[in-house]
Amino acid sequence: MNPKNENVETKLTAEEQMRKISRRSFLWAGAAITAVISAREWLIHQPLSDGIPKPLRKALQFNQKVAQKIFSSHRLSKEYPAEQA
Numbered sequence: 001m002n003p004k005n006e007n008v009e010t011k012l013t014a015e016e017q018m019r020k021i022s023r024r025s026f027l028w029a030g031a032a033i034t035a036v037i038s039a040r041e042w043l044i045h046q047p048l049s050d051g052i053p054k055p056l057r058k059a060l061q062f063n064q065k066v067a068q069k070i071f072s073s074h075r076l077s078k079e080y081p082a083e084q085a
Helices: 014-044 054-070
Strands: none
Touching: none
């Protein structure tokens, strides 16, 4: 018995491979579309905070805190008089 032939997988034809890949891609696309629609519906039905859905408001406030810590007025570049330009 040849050891190379023990674990040989059956080779798929090019057409079978394309069909398998196409089916898998179609299923992934369907799952992605379902996830997006579900997330949209969930977001639409959230309570509002200042006219914006609460999850979006929380994300906006988080981004604001991060920006305030990163962009401090104490770290501005030095300004020079126009005569030195």
